[in-house]
């Protein structure tokens with residue numbers, strides 16, 4: 001498998017964690033977001049959205065297919081490589097896990113994405129300070145409910161004793177929060193989950209600084 005990746009891309013970071021948890025070997029090609037490589041004709045020919053990640057797979061020997069969207073990729077991996085499962089056993093638990101993952105992937109991540117930040121400071125003329133205010137505002141809006149919801153349990157991970165899709169989405173978002181120097185003191189439960197995840201080799205090997 002070939003992952004079109006970028007170290008600091010949180011969506012690609014999710015896929016790296018999932019591949020590591022599944023023990024699936026992959027080759028990574030870096031698409032430099034800072035250099036705008038995601039907009040190149042070559043990359044857009046693979047993934048018309050101009051976003052990373054993309055995963056090139058050979059599904060059952062049927063030739064190369066390109067998958068986009070980190071959550072779709074992770075669900076594909078989870079179906080092809082059932083062990084260890086990234087979703088819990090019952091429909092209700094699976095829905096709860098997906099809801100937490102989607103809170104990160106749909107409600108926080110897209111409005112703080114690179115192209116949005118570039119639009120704010122470019123076309124809309126906001127300063128770096130205003131950009132950071134925007135970033136922190138939407139992070140806080142998203143992290144506060146997660147902290148509240150997850151404080152109802154004291155399991156090591158978001159949804160039990162093993163990592164799931166929810167942790168896979170949460171950890172890269174917390175990495176971004178640290179990088180943008182958000183005050184993390186209101187989120188002790190999220191920090192405890194982050195610690196538990198980062199103790200695992202699958203998470204630490206996927207870390208952007210690795």
Ligand SMILES: N[C@@H](CCC(=O)N[C@@H](CS)C(=O)NCC(=O)O)C(=O)O
Nearest residue numbers: 009010011051052069070071114115
């Ligand atoms: N919903 C997509 C989001 C992908 C995405 O937004 N990727 C970011 C990096 S985390 C990107 O490629 N940004 C490039 C840009 O904003 O120009 C997914 O989950 O894969």
